[in-house]
Amino acid sequence: MEVVHSIADLRSRIREYRRKNDGSVGFVPTMGYLHEGHASLLRKARSQSGLVVLSIFVNPLQFGPGEDFERYPRNTERDLEVAEAAGADLVFMPSVSEMYPAPTRTTVSVTGLTSNLCGASRPGHFDGVATVVSKLFHIVQPDQAFFGLKDAQQVAVIEQMVQDLNLAVEIVPCPTLREKDGLAMSSRNVYLTEEERKQALVLSQSLELAKEFVRGRSSFTAGELESLVRSHIATAPLAVIDYAEVLAYPALETFESSTHTDSVIIALAVKFGKTRLIDNAIIQLRK
Amino acid sequence: MEVVHSIADLRSRIREYRRKNDGSVGFVPTMGYLHEGHASLLRKARSQSGLVVLSIFVNPLQFGPGEDFERYPRNTERDLEVAEAAGADLVFMPSVSEMYPAPTRTTVSVTGLTSNLCGASRPGHFDGVATVVSKLFHIVQPDQAFFGLKDAQQVAVIEQMVQDLNLAVEIVPCPTLREKDGLAMSSRNVYLTEEERKQALVLSQSLELAKEFVRGRSSFTAGELESLVRSHIATAPLAVIDYAEVLAYPALETFESSTHTDSVIIALAVKFGKTRLIDNAIIQLRK
Known part of the structure; x- marks a missing residue:
């Protein structure tokens, strides 16, 4: 090298x-x-x-x-x-x-x-x-x-x-690589205090909840999915949401009902103290 | 080919x-x-x-x-x-x-x-x-x-x-190529009427006058050169000046006295009827 x-x-x-x-x-x-x-x-x-x-x-x-x-x-x-x-x-x-x-x-x-x-x-x-x-x-x-x-x-x-x-x-x-507990790997993770590091797990957890929610339904609205994700993130007292959005992928445009798009992205940016973390899940709904 | x-x-x-x-x-x-x-x-x-x-x-x-x-x-x-x-x-x-x-x-x-x-x-x-x-x-x-x-x-x-x-x-x-009478070659020259074509010669002529002016002087202002060029273009009744500017080259910035720049450009855009012609001369003042 x-x-x-x-x-x-x-x-x-x-x-x-x-x-x-x-x-x-x-x-x-x-x-x-x-x-x-x-x-x-x-x-x-x-x-x-x-x-x-x-x-x-x-x-x-x-x-x-x-x-x-x-x-x-x-x-x-x-x-x-x-x-x-x-x-x-x-x-x-x-x-x-x-x-x-x-x-x-x-x-x-x-x-x-x-x-x-x-x-x-x-x-x-x-x-x-x-x-x-x-x-x-x-x-x-x-x-x-x-x-x-x-x-x-x-x-x-x-x-x-x-x-x-x-x-x-x-x-x-x-694909995104994750720590064993689910936190998306990022150079910025080093900024986190021990307590912030623990609470930061709400990002990947909320994405998993969203995937489960989607699997169980024939259709859903972007709003439903967004509420689900936001309320889970809110369980972490240190988390300050910068954005938590559900968009059509790859156009990154808003949609009402999931019947109008083939693929969705749940995109998160959440601050813990001075540290801003991002994470996302891309879910294919149909071929 | x-x-x-x-x-x-x-x-x-x-x-x-x-x-x-x-x-x-x-x-x-x-x-x-x-x-x-x-x-x-x-x-x-x-x-x-x-x-x-x-x-x-x-x-x-x-x-x-x-x-x-x-x-x-x-x-x-x-x-x-x-x-x-x-x-x-x-x-x-x-x-x-x-x-x-x-x-x-x-x-x-x-x-x-x-x-x-x-x-x-x-x-x-x-x-x-x-x-x-x-x-x-x-x-x-x-x-x-x-x-x-x-x-x-x-x-x-x-x-x-x-x-x-x-x-x-x-x-x-x-370098710019010119017709025998001095008009800069351009695909847009085909738009010109016979009379416009004649009067369009003020562009190249004014650039020649400017070069002569510069040759005879140890220093000059951008304003002097611009006036000279503008008054010659004004001798063509059909000419409507879009711009006629004297700038430092290649920065394309304004200057006061020629002692502050090594190279100048006299840049012209002049309309004849619907046809907009451009021409310019780049004059090196010193190495």
């Missing part, structure tokens, strides 16, 4: 690989502080791609004022161990000035999918995501890119961008 | 070329109705690139309401003759539905450079340009792309986008 810091070095390594090999280039973009979820993306890439490229870059553009850009957890040494064990070949760790040598004047924006959920509570967030992912795709020029479905809205935004801008990359969405 | 209409066909031809050859791919994006200016871009590409790709696509996204999208001149048969004579290998002529199978939700925007000149008088125009050029770059994946400097602001916007988004393409700006 090789670690490079400059765009020029990364490009030259990938060019060299492409010249000598017919295999594809798989790409896993991350903000570091890698956990088992990231490792699962790397293993998926390892199984599908000839060259596995990992990027570690905490992108200032996707953090709003007052968000946790400065204190976002970093641990390069451990990240490199996880990356190597999971099969990464090439790690790209650019500085902020390598990625943004001057303030960027160019923005990639995706409308429609970004007006609700995290788009509503984090204005500008998805412009920052779309812009940096577009930059990384241009730098790496991967054949496949692997994203975790914990950030389901991010996956939808990136798939829309790839389709609209004719990017020559296949997006491979990968 | 081969003509293709689908993105899939174009990609497969270029992939095949790259597999068999070490030469570079040169790209000339156009809206068709080719004139000698476009031919000069193709010849430049021919001299630098192994495979010369031309696109012909009148992009609805960069036309505003009431602009000339519907009546923009088209002549495929002659375009293909010009393209072949100038050395194109591959012509990409997609339909609107091939380029936009669904309404695009993704926009590429460049700020700063687009607030004045054509950006001010054609709101949304440069978003449309940046978005379609980004799509075409993703489809063709050229090593070099050739643009005429008649659209100097367009070149500046595209260079900024390429830099900000790390697109792996070299932008090659090429």
Whole structure:
């Protein structure tokens, strides 16, 4: 495994690989502080791609004022161990000035999918995501890119961008990984106090309750499902709901009755103290 | 020379070329109705690139309401003759539905450079340009792309986008070609009546006057140069000035005294009847 810091070095390594090999280039973009979820993306890439490229870059553009850009957890040494064990070949760790040598004047924006959920509570967030992912795709020029479905809205935004801008990359969405007790893995879990960590289980529990509810019914309304989820989250005194929404998937649009959609997503963002956790479940209702 | 209409066909031809050859791919994006200016871009590409790709696509996204999208001149048969004579290998002529199978939700925007000149008088125009050029770059994946400097602001916007988004393409700006009497070549010249065509010479003439003025002086103000140009254009009774601005180049920012900038652009947009013509001169003041 090789670690490079400059765009020029990364490009030259990938060019060299492409010249000598017919295999594809798989790409896993991350903000570091890698956990088992990231490792699962790397293993998926390892199984599908000839060259596995990992990027570690905490992108200032996707953090709003007052968000946790400065204190976002970093641990390069451990990240490199996880990356190597999971099969990464090439790690790209650019500085902020390598990625943004001057303030960027160019923005990639995706409308429609970004007006609700995290788009509503984090204005500008998805412009920052779309812009940096577009930059990384241009730098790496991967054949496949692997994203975790914990950030389901991010996956939808990136798939829309790839389709609209004719990017020559296949997006491979990968399932959310969870701790044994159900908590979705996240770099931000490290912020939680012991008590917050316990109460945070209401997220995954409420999603399980929702799945059970859906299994037992031939049809239901978005409102019914949302109430169920919200009342379970309310059982945790420390939980402050940012959003808890039931939408048609992948359009991320509201619906009345489940008879009008083939697939739904229950998407949650809940704060415990300063820590904002997200989780979701995508339920296919019919083929 | 081969003509293709689908993105899939174009990609497969270029992939095949790259597999068999070490030469570079040169790209000339156009809206068709080719004139000698476009031919000069193709010849430049021919001299630098192994495979010369031309696109012909009148992009609805960069036309505003009431602009000339519907009546923009088209002549495929002659375009293909010009393209072949100038050395194109591959012509990409997609339909609107091939380029936009669904309404695009993704926009590429460049700020700063687009607030004045054509950006001010054609709101949304440069978003449309940046978005379609980004799509075409993703489809063709050229090593070099050739643009005429008649659209100097367009070149500046595209260079900024390429830099900000790390697109792996070299932008090659090429000089404006002119008719014998000085009129800048443009597909829109065909709209002009005989009388308008005569009076349209004030554009290139005023630029020549400006160059002469600059040559004779150690310093000057933007205002002096602008007045000179405006008063010459005013000698044409049919001319209606959209803008006539003197800006620092390539920043496209205003300046007071010429001692503060190394290079200036005199940029003109003038209407004759319904026809809007643009022209410009870039003058280097010092190395």
